[in-house]
Amino acid sequence: MSEAMPMERETELPIEQMPNLRLFYRKRGRAKYISHLDITRCMQRSLKRAGLPVWYTQGFNPHMYMTFALPLALGYESDYECMDLRFTHLMDFEEIQSRLNAALPRDIQVWKVDFQKEKPLAITQADYRLTVYPQDPERFRQEFSAFCEQPEILTQKRTKKGMKTVDLKPEFTLLGHQTEGERCILTLRTTAGQKNFNPTLLTDAFWAASGQTGYVQVLRTAVYAGEKLFE
Amino acid sequence: MDQKTALEQLILSVQKPGRYVGGEPGSIVKDKNEVSLRFAFCFPDTYEIGMSHLGMKILYGLLNAQPDIWCERVFAPWVDMEEKMRAQGMKLYGLESFDPLDEFDIIGFTLQYELSFTNILNMLDLGGIPVYSKDRPGLKNLVIAGGPCCCNPEPIADFVDLFQLGEGEEMLPEICRCYQDAKERGLSKEEFLLKACQIGGVYVPAFYDVEYFPDGRVKSITPNRPGVPAVVEKRIIQDLSTAYYPKNFVVPFIDTVHDRAILELMRGCIRGCRFCQAGFLYRPLREKSAEVLCRQGKDLCQSTGYEEISLSSLSSSDYSEIEPLLDQLYDYTQENHINLALPSLRIDNFSEELLDKIKAVRRSGLTFAPEAGTQRLRDVINKNITEEDIFTSCRLAFEGGYSAVKLYFMPGLPTETMYDCEQIIDLAQQVVGLYHRCPGRNKDRGVNVTVSVSTFVPKPQTPFQWFGQDTLDQIVEKQLHMKDCITSKKISFKYHASKTSVLEAVFARGDRRLCDVVYNAWKKGCYFDSWDEHFYFDRWEQALQEAGLTVWFYANRHRELDEIFPWSHLSYGVSEAFLKREWEKAQKAQTTPNCRQQCAGCGANRLLARKEGKCVE
Ligand code: SF4
Numbered sequence: 001m002s003e004a005m006p007m008e009r010e011t012e013l014p015i016e017q018m019p020n021l022r023l024f025y026r027k028r029g030r031a032k033y034i035s036h037l038d039i040t041r042c043m044q045r046s047l048k049r050a051g052l053p054v055w056y057t058q059g060f061n062p063h064m065y066m067t068f069a070l071p072l073a074l075g076y077e078s079d080y081e082c083m084d085l086r087f088t089h090l091m092d093f094e095e096i097q098s099r100l101n102a103a104l105p106r107d108i109q110v111w112k113v114d115f116q117k118e119k120p121l122a123i124t125q126a127d128y129r130l131t132v133y134p135q136d137p138e139r140f141r142q143e144f145s146a147f148c149e150q151p152e153i154l155t156q157k158r159t160k161k162g163m164k165t166v167d168l169k170p171e172f173t174l175l176g177h178q179t180e181g182e183r184c185i186l187t188l189r190t191t192a193g194q195k196n197f198n199p200t201l202l203t204d205a206f207w208a209a210s211g212q213t214g215y216v217q218v219l220r221t222a223v224y225a226g227e228k229l230f231e
Numbered sequence: 232m233d234q235k236t237a238l239e240q241l242i243l244s245v246q247k248p249g250r251y252v253g254g255e256p257g258s259i260v261k262d263k264n265e266v267s268l269r270f271a272f273c274f275p276d277t278y279e280i281g282m283s284h285l286g287m288k289i290l291y292g293l294l295n296a297q298p299d300i301w302c303e304r305v306f307a308p309w310v311d312m313e314e315k316m317r318a319q320g321m322k323l324y325g326l327e328s329f330d331p332l333d334e335f336d337i338i339g340f341t342l343q344y345e346l347s348f349t350n351i352l353n354m355l356d357l358g359g360i361p362v363y364s365k366d367r368p369g370l371k372n373l374v375i376a377g378g379p380c381c382c383n384p385e386p387i388a389d390f391v392d393l394f395q396l397g398e399g400e401e402m403l404p405e406i407c408r409c410y411q412d413a414k415e416r417g418l419s420k421e422e423f424l425l426k427a428c429q430i431g432g433v434y435v436p437a438f439y440d441v442e443y444f445p446d447g448r449v450k451s452i453t454p455n456r457p458g459v460p461a462v463v464e465k466r467i468i469q470d471l472s473t474a475y476y477p478k479n480f481v482v483p484f485i486d487t488v489h490d491r492a493i494l495e496l497m498r499g500c501i502r503g504c505r506f507c508q509a510g511f512l513y514r515p516l517r518e519k520s521a522e523v524l525c526r527q528g529k530d531l532c533q534s535t536g537y538e539e540i541s542l543s544s545l546s547s548s549d550y551s552e553i554e555p556l557l558d559q560l561y562d563y564t565q566e567n568h569i570n571l572a573l574p575s576l577r578i579d580n581f582s583e584e585l586l587d588k589i590k591a592v593r594r595s596g597l598t599f600a601p602e603a604g605t606q607r608l609r610d611v612i613n614k615n616i617t618e619e620d621i622f623t624s625c626r627l628a629f630e631g632g633y634s635a636v637k638l639y640f641m642p643g644l645p646t647e648t649m650y651d652c653e654q655i656i657d658l659a660q661q662v663v664g665l666y667h668r669c670p671g672r673n674k675d676r677g678v679n680v681t682v683s684v685s686t687f688v689p690k691p692q693t694p695f696q697w698f699g700q701d702t703l704d705q706i707v708e709k710q711l712h713m714k715d716c717i718t719s720k721k722i723s724f725k726y727h728a729s730k731t732s733v734l735e736a737v738f739a740r741g742d743r744r745l746c747d748v749v750y751n752a753w754k755k756g757c758y759f760d761s762w763d764e765h766f767y768f769d770r771w772e773q774a775l776q777e778a779g780l781t782v783w784f785y786a787n788r789h790r791e792l793d794e795i796f797p798w799s800h801l802s803y804g805v806s807e808a809f810l811k812r813e814w815e816k817a818q819k820a821q822t823t824p825n826c827r828q829q830c831a832g833c834g835a836n837r838l839l840a841r842k843e844g845k846c847v848e
Contacts, residue, residue: 029254030252030253030254031254032239033242033243033248033249033251033252033484034249034484034485035249035485038249038484038485038486041484042256042482042484044536044538045256045482045535045536045537045538046256046536047536048532048536048537048538048567048568049256049533049534049535049536051533056568062568064568074243074248075243075248103256103536104256105254105255105256105484106254107254133232133236182232215232215236215240217236217239
């Protein structure tokens with residue numbers, strides 16, 4: 001999966017020249033109940049358990065240097081999570097991945113280790129797969145796709161300054177919709193990054209407008225920087 | 232929607248879902264078809280509190296180290312979760328398997344504080360298990376309990392099949408083996424319990440009859456089956472260095488009260504503070520060697536990835552190898568980016584070098600527990616701390632840039648007068664004055680002295696077990712008076728809800744007649760009693776009244792020296808003669824030297840197999 005690292009352990013660079021590494025991981029199953037803040041701590045401890053040479057910031061209160069690209073809401077799953085960090089010396093990427101995976105909880109697993117290519121600021125969009133459990137899947141599918149066709153989708157959004165009316169229409173494209181037994185599967189591409197969009201905002205707007213109800217599971221499947229995958 | 236999705240939706244609709252999902256690193260999942268005993272280790276409080284508890288970590292690791300036993304964790308769900316579970320008919324489950332509680336062979340509770348008793352009933356009920364022992368005729372769903380409150384478990388004797396007195400590392404596996412054997416041979420619950428009560432430390436309450444005098448005092452406690460011991464003696468571990476200690480902890484995802492690696496320096500305490508139940512329950516002192524501690528500390532940090540390690544014991548300064556231990560641990564923790572959390576230590580005889588190292592370690596705020604405001608009263612309780620000790624340490628701390636001090640006191644101690652209470656505030660006032668006279672103080676910041684008071688609760692197996700607690704009126708009067716005595720804005724006064732202390736006192740020295748009170752109060756909606764927002768004293772008063780019992784009888788009444796206590800058949804190694812001696816000395820404000828200075832002959836040394844019964848060198 002990941003390209004082999006040509007550098008050996010001995011070739012230690014001064015820390016300011018050490019490249020940032022990017023870890024791509026999945027957050028599935030029981031890991032969906034872990035909040036973003038708790039994921040940070042879980043990652044720190046897993047890195048420590050794996051005995052990897054993570055770089056600590058200097059100064060009065062040294063801590064592991066790590067940043068996360070696009071924080072995921074509690075309750076969502078994701079196949080495309082990114083975390084950036086720096087090592088004190090470089091190691092083989094495969095080895096990082098296998099050692100860390102052995103130390104991580106079963107439901108959080110790294111699938112690629114690479115150098116950081118784009119800055120997190122480059123993120124523009126993300127893909128989500130929504131599994132909806134409506135009262136009537138076929139009726140939901142038809143009404144929901146029609147709902148998304150409207151020229152404007154106004155809804156109330158809670159902000160720091162109280163409730164605000166926003167238009168959801170420019171924030172997403174409905175890429176697909178199909179029913180599978182009692183469920184309905186939706187695929188969405190949304191704006192992400194600087195301007196973030198939680199897909200359940202859209203389903204909530206639909207429930208409010210239609211009077212229907214249902215349970216929604218969210219899985220993030222990809223993150224983009226412009227036209228390309230974010231790497 | 233399938234079962235799994237329904238559960239997921241439910242969990243995501245409550246606060247802190249992470250409490251209810253398990254799956255943490257270090258948690259142990261086995262195949263239920265490969266084990267012959269399924270054990271549910273239940274902590275009768277929230278996940279965050281239970282997961283901070285060392286005893287649970289030890290026993291979880293110990294039981295799961297047996298290939299044929301699977302031990303899971305169960306905590307009390309918070310009220311929002313419970314409500315949804317009840318609405319959907321979902322049973323309380325083990326966090327590892329998600330299987331309902333009534334599928335487990337043994338349901339084991341740990342009794343850390345009296346106010347968690349009602350949570351036991353609520354958890355059993357939520358797990359689909361009848362709360363009264365008599366309504367559980369079979370061997371399956373055996374309910375057992377361990378922990379410090381077993382020193383007087385009578386208020387819950389009707390609900391629990393078997394109590395474990397003392398330390399569990401040897402006793403609990405013995406109970407499990409006995410159970411597995413009984414299960415295999417198809418023995419009845421009664422047959423199993425008769426065998427189990429032969430195991431040292433095991434107390435089966437149903438095997439004892441209690442008779443009362445017309446005024447409610449206990450007349451006699453007698454075994455009602457042949458072969459049942461008249462007195463049950465607690466179990467101890469002989470050698471802490473060779474005893475089992477987990478190499479790994481379950482590392483929670485969510486924030487818990489104490490989320491770090493813990494090293495247990497020793498059990499027992501040499502001090503003999505007369506109010507302190509733990510000081511008597513865990514006698515005699517047994518230390519773990521520094522070498523073993525260092526190894527266990529490294530193992531734990533490596534397997535958990537924790538960024539902090541703390542030392543646990545009743546009085547860490549008394550640990551005889553504290554200096555070599557800190558010296559070694561300090562180097563290891565520094566190299567590995569681990570914070571070494573130091574307890575408040577008496578540091579007078581440390582080397583310069585170690586002092587310098589320790590200074591570099593960030594320390595939590597400055598706290599002292601003088602417990603009483605006057606030297607006389609501190610002598611009554613045998614608390615070996617003088618005003619001079621406090622002032623010296625405060626001066627050092629102020630010079631070092633500290634400006635906040637927390638002082639803990641315990642109003643309501645035997646022989647206390649209003650003067651003693653006034654002196655609590657006076658002591659705080661003197662600390663404020665000391666700060667202002669301290670040339671090296673941090674001049675940018677004002678001093679803050681917090682006075683935190685919690686009402687004394689007389690506890691069984693201590694020299695104060697004969698003493699009646701202050702009445703609610705007296706407690707409130709003292710608190711208000713102390714508040715009135717404060718003239719400085721630099722002093723903040725914190726006091727604990729007094730009614731919970733009263734209920735704690737009722738349970739602490741209660742008898743079996745309280746079982747129905749516990750049941751009825753629970754039925755009236757009392758549980759999570761240790762949570763102020765969830766405490767309904769009026770419901771408890773009502774339940775007591777309905778049973779014809781009073782708070783006064785249990786909490787406030789002074790007991791005669793020859794009274795038979797509800798726990799007279801339970802021995803913690805410390806002799807009643809010694810406790811009486813200490814009680815008499817207390818009333819004359821006479822102190823007793825600590826165990827290292829001179830053995831006071833408490834009797835706990837009888838429990839030791841080694842050293843010809845000598846507790847300390
Ligand atoms: S027997 Fe003596 S040394 Fe041992 S705990 Fe009792 S008083 Fe202390």
